[in-house]
Amino acid sequence: MMERTTFHRSLPAIALALLFAATLFVAFVEVDFGEPRIEEELPVNYQPGEEIDTENITTPGLRYLANSSEETGSANLVTAVVVNYRGFDTLGEVTILFLAATGVGALLSFIKDDDEKKKKKILPPSLILNKGARLVLPLIILFGVYVFLHGHLSPGGGFQGGVIIASGMLLFYIAEPTKGASHKVISIIESTAGLAFIGLGIVGLMTASKIFLANDFAGDWGEVGMLVSAGLLPLIYIAIGFKVGSEMTGLVEKMRGDGS
Amino acid sequence: MARSPLKIVLTVLVLMVAWMMLTLRTDIDGLVQEIIAGALIALALGIFLSGILPDAGEGNPVKRILMFFVFLLIFFKEMILANIDVAFRVLHPKMPIKPGIVEVKPGMKSDMGKMILANSITLTPGTLSMDYIDDSLFIHWISVEDDPEEAMKPLDKAVKEVFP
Amino acid sequence: MNGLALVFYGGILLLIAVGIWGILSRRNLIKVIMAITIIATGVNLLLVSVGYISGRAAPIVGGDTGIDASSTTGSVVDPIPQALVLTAIVIGLATTALALVAAVGYYRKTGSLELKSWSYGLTNEKEVKK
């Protein structure tokens, strides 16, 4: 009975949603799937490896492909785009995560206040899970560090590494419901990493190019493909890794503290 | 959960090996950079995190490391047997199972030993460790035999040699 | 348009349609938030598939892909949408976390998760009593 009425009520919604999707579909048909749209400016019969005149290219994607290795020193072009060409976006993105983590903490403090805390006595966590989590936590953190330290060489980067570290901490929180890193430490790491990111951006304002977030050391340190290469890029990713790791840990930690 | 120097050294070594396995590469320059970075990270993590590692018991480290390989041999043999056992039970038309939860008392004292034992029991024929309650391990057994302690003997002994 | 495009765009837009239907027809906040995350997934997939070029490798030089630094053009996919998706995923996560906290607060105060009354202020509806 209940089901029926909801279904009737949602018929207009279904119609509207399908209409919307159909409109989008017709529009996206124009954007051919899998076609090399960014390569319209290449000469006809172009073969990979041929020299091209990058001066005349105006499509950003194409120029990044052609020039990224020299300009940023990063072997991973996605990282070059994320941290260097569109680094300003990434700064905003880190800020969004920071705002969300801070906001969740602030708002939960209002919710918790009104709550009478009923602490149930529960069995201690299982020994096997607890010790197992303790055993693998260093390995998970090591892997997270590996991912964000190699962001300019292999798939992954600061965000992914940070999330891996936070998932390790989540495992630890499941295994040890009462223990964990302190609020204060998390908060300090979070803010310091954010300040470090902006500081690295300001380095660009100070050095040769006088431009925020410029990567002036791209070619100076190491060759493409080495751990030490790509100038400030790995440093920024380290800051992002710490920041994302601490933020996600903080998010999990705050939500856990609520008990709901 | 004491942070003995030996424990820190071992932790750092294990982490270092894991790092090198992740970053192994052929060119010398790159390898040197990775080794330096890995050493720093492993050192930092080892010093900070060796405190949370489970207690591994006391004993002669060299002997324990050797025994660890013996344990691995036994364990892998049992694991392959376990899979053949599963295959037999699952494919057998009548499904010869007689499940139940039994209780055993493992011989080791260290937390690490208990954890490793429980994990290896899960992967050996017919058994799944459920929980520890006050030093006794509860095991779900797919075909209950008379004396569970007897069946656990070889694994228990091997683990006890490594993590007493 | 080829068949692959039909599968990709059709599936993704169906995902978005499911999400929009959920937002329009459900009143339970948790379900609405679920619908939002479905839309987020759909849009992220859409963004990635816009940058895909069939038969090309991931945009990483050397290492596992074995692509030479001088011949990236014409042999790898467009890196920009992949970078954008990274940002969009994080943003979706932040939004979801906040919406959930607001839902928890709403539930604690009113004992309900229903968003019944969006009245445009024309009526002064009664709040749900706890």
Place this chain on the structure above:
Amino acid sequence: MIAINVIIGMVLIIIGLSFQVLGALGLIRLPDVYNRLQAATKSITLGAISIAIGVGVMDPTLLTKAILVAVFLLITNPISSHAIARGAYRSGVPLWKGSVVDKYGPALERKEREVKE
């Protein structure tokens, strides 16, 4: 001519896959959560390890990473199936009616009473 390591890798992957299939079959055929977990854990762990090592053998540059993956699976898989089994038991999933003995239930009750007091 296919290189010898590719053949070995293929064989390992095939073995792994067949164990995975057996595990899935066990998941369907066996009667209750605990028995299913038994079959699933063992076969899936060995199957996955076998596939990982197989890939490592086929492409030797990945071998060390594959071994690391195998070690991780060996540690975490049994822990997670233990957590599922324990959680299932404590949230009241019953044993199969053909089970012959249950020593865990009474012990758990005793322990819970101790903690509450």
Place this chain on the structure above:
Amino acid sequence: MTPDPVLLIVIPLLAAFLTPLVALGSKKFARYVPLIGVLAMGVVSLLLLKDLIEVQPRTYGAYNTIESTTGGFQPPFGISLIVTPLGGLITFGMIMVALYVLVTSIQKKEDDKGPWFEMMAMMATAGAVGMVITGDLFNMFVFLEITSISGTILAALPRGNGEKGLNWKGAAGYAVISALASFLILAAIALLYGATSTLNIAQMAERVGSIDTFVAGTALLLMIIGFGIEAEIFPLNGWAPEVYRGSRWGTSTIFSGIIGKAGLIAMLKVVTVILAPALEGNIAMDILLWGGVITFIVGEAAAFTSKDLYRLWGFSSIGMFGLILAAFSLGGENGIYAAVLIMIGHLISKPVLFSLTGAMRHKDRDLPLSVLDGLMGKSRVTAFLFIGAALMLLGMPPSPIFWGKYFLFSGAGGESNWLLVGLLIVGTLLEAGYIGKLLWRVLPKKEEAKAFKLPITTTVMALIAVALGVLLGAVPGLLQDIIDLVVLEFGGAIIILAGVI
């Protein structure tokens, strides 16, 4: 010296990352960090505005812009920030509103457990500024998200002890709807990127002429829905009254003065620069024009019937957004003059009205209109400020809004668009109706009135704002230079439009 516009973003981010660190030491002092941040932003934007009018040599087109690139790559390869005359003016106005809110709420009663309100107010401002000045479409989306996430948090912070949970209702609604908006915008960005292979707004405008009309139309639809939700355009503003009703006066001010305005400007930027040239005729601008007019009428009508004072001001803000949108889309010299003047008048009068309303009661209840009864007898200063600001909002001379409406009517009359003129008169009459109703209540009554004391910071700031409004209303020539530049800027956009047809 021209400051780098990127400072407008970097300063608040620095302050935001510093705030929790300082809060670990002293929660009281941490509340001043965002205030200092906003003050610094204000200085930067004032310098930029001054340069726009005087110093900066004309770089391209007929009007001045100040550009800044990030990441060390020239646009379209790096993300650039472009401060146009309209952007500079709005940026300055929004930062001043934020300053008003932060200074006024220094003496506050809410127990916040930290500097969260101040920090989020600053970040909402930073996001809004970023949306207005960025030259990159995806970057605009990122700033939109910064704004809407801090907006959600602001809306969820309870008023007083938050006993009825109205704040959570508003915040939950806003969180869901703004998330929907942002993903629709993201879908539009995906579509436009697929069609043009670029994200830079200027480059996209060059390339968009060759794309399919249907693609452009769909992108237009998505963008109008997405930004329309942020800009509280009817019928996409169902969330807004709940937010205004449940949140603090500061939050309401920020939504009406900063977040909504930024959504409006961003929508105008996207539609006029990118999408209008891709469509035939004047379709895009006509949609905006009639959408704006309908929003104006609906908003003012809802305000007229509203029984809760917070909501009343919320609806009146929605009406004003409609009016501004309609004026901008009417275009031409008269339209732009009208839009800028109405926007300035709204930016000045609304914070005063919200702060006075907020000072009247702090609890989490609806605020019936009867709180105004006999306000004159309770506190003369409050009553005068209230009357002044309300009349300024209505457009009683001397007020910038008076001149704005004058130009709007002459613009609509000049095009012989009598339907538009009629609708605008209806809306204005509705507005006059409810403002008259409020003022009638303010007049002294016979019944005994309890004394009511306005906090000193509120008094000072409101006095400054009302004085500024009167000054700008009496001598509108002070704004001549900058508005002329804005007209040039929009003339540029219209010329592009004509070129394509």
